[in-house]
Amino acid sequence: MTTTAAPATAPFRFFDVQVVRTRRLSPSVVRVTFGGERLAELASGGRDQRFKLFLPQPHQDRPVFHDTGDGWYTTWRAQDPAERPLMRSYTIREQRHEPREFDVDFALHGAGPEASPSAGGPASRWAAHARPGDRLTVLAPAVEDNGGVDFRPPAGTDWILITGDETALPAIAGILSWLSPGTHAKVWIEIAHEDDRQQLPSFADTDITWLVRDAATAARREPVLDALRAAELPEGTPYAWIAGESGTVKAVRRHLVRERGIDRRAVKFTGYWRRGASEEELLAELTAAAPAPEED
Numbered sequence: 204m205t206t207t208a209a210p211a212t213a214p215f216r217f218f219d220v221q222v223v224r225t226r227r228l229s230p231s232v233v234r235v236t237f238g239g240e241r242l243a244e245l246a247s248g249g250r251d252q253r254f255k256l257f258l259p260q261p262h263q264d265r266p267v268f269h270d271t272g273d274g275w276y277t278t279w280r281a282q283d284p285a286e287r288p289l290m291r292s293y294t295i296r297e298q299r300h301e302p303r304e305f306d307v308d309f310a311l312h313g314a315g316p317e318a319s320p321s322a323g324g325p326a327s328r329w330a331a332h333a334r335p336g337d338r339l340t341v342l343a344p345a346v347e348d349n350g351g352v353d354f355r356p357p358a359g360t361d362w363i364l365i366t367g368d369e370t371a372l373p374a375i376a377g378i379l380s381w382l383s384p385g386t387h388a389k390v391w392i393e394i395a396h397e398d399d400r401q402q403l404p405s406f407a408d409t410d411i412t413w414l415v416r417d418a419a420t421a422a423r424r425e426p427v428l429d430a431l432r433a434a435e436l437p438e439g440t441p442y443a444w445i446a447g448e449s450g451t452v453k454a455v456r457r458h459l460v461r462e463r464g465i466d467r468r469a470v471k472f473t474g475y476w477r478r479g480a481s482e483e484e485l486l487a488e489l490t491a492a493a494p495a496p497e498e499d
């Protein structure tokens with residue numbers, strides 16, 4: 204397994220992109236494929252490569268945004284909220300060079316052609332109704348080795364532990380496809396429907412447990428945590444990567460560090476969304492606590 208420290212810089216750049224095609228992968232996930240003139244300059248680092256997308260307001264046909272380079276965040280915040288594009292975090296599921304395209308898998312969380320118009324959030328609603336030609340702006344990496352890749356197992360790692368939900372599925376797919384032969388990975392993935400399972404090709408030795416959420420008990424049960432508590436974990440030094448709903452992520456991290464005795468430095472955890480809070484609300488909390496990081 205190749206291991207590298209995260210670089211100090213996060214060389215991200217704005218790209219205007221348009222939808223090339225969409226495909227409903229499963230009941231809860233739609234894949235949107237993007238193309239764009241300057242995509243030769245986009246360089247995904249693979250694995251859990253995150254990026255920002257900027258959505259137009261409902262009355263706009265493209266995001267109204269002025270790229271001011273390093274000062275973009277201040278410019279964006281200063282824009283009229285009624286005109287300012289909505290910013291959301293996503294994962295580059297796959298980048299291709301011939302033709303130049305990249306895929307993003309959107310969890311619909313309630314949005315969809317058959318759902319009520321207010322279901323989901325702006326990004327999932329946008330994805331559910333996306334059509335070829337629809338335009339977006341993305342802030343995405345221009346060099347492969349960038350700070351938007353978090354999955355970085357240190358030297359000495361014996362095995363990999365991964366947990367996530369539908370929102371983390373693109374990152375998990377990217378991570379598993381990156382792992383080297385001979386690596387052992389134990390993976391727990393929570394999904395809404397049996398049919399949300401995906402093929403997750405890997406050269407590694409993967410042991411994947413799919414946990415289908417029971418809608419009736421979803422508010423009270425923690426399928427990933429329950430499954431982990433019952434699991435027998437391999438010997439040796441693990442590296443854990445945890446993503447999904449913030450509360451679940453925290454509970455899983457606590458279990459791994461406190462009850463399993465895993466070194467906290469070997470647990471990379473990221474709340475991808477929080478029940479009851481939009482990404483604006485999460486960002487407002489973060490920016491009240493600290494200045495925005497370089498690329499987001």
Ligand SMILES: Cc1cc2nc3c(=O)[nH]c(=O)nc-3n(C[C@H](O)[C@H](O)[C@H](O)COP(=O)(O)OP(=O)(O)OC[C@H]3O[C@@H](n4cnc5c(N)ncnc54)[C@H](O)[C@@H]3O)c2cc1C
Nearest residue numbers: 292293294310312324325326327370477478479480481482
């Ligand atoms: C680094 C990173 C990478 C991510 N990659 C992906 C990705 O590749 N694919 C993906 O689908 N998501 C991904 N996410 C999660 C995504 O950014 C959030 O789900 C986001 O809130 C969706 O925006 P929205 O406009 O649809 O909903 P928001 O306006 O942000 O939220 C509206 C409401 O929906 C709820 N909500 C948000 N997400 C979910 C959910 N999944 N299930 C149930 N309720 C939800 C919120 O709690 C809120 O009440 C990623 C997040 C991060 C931080």
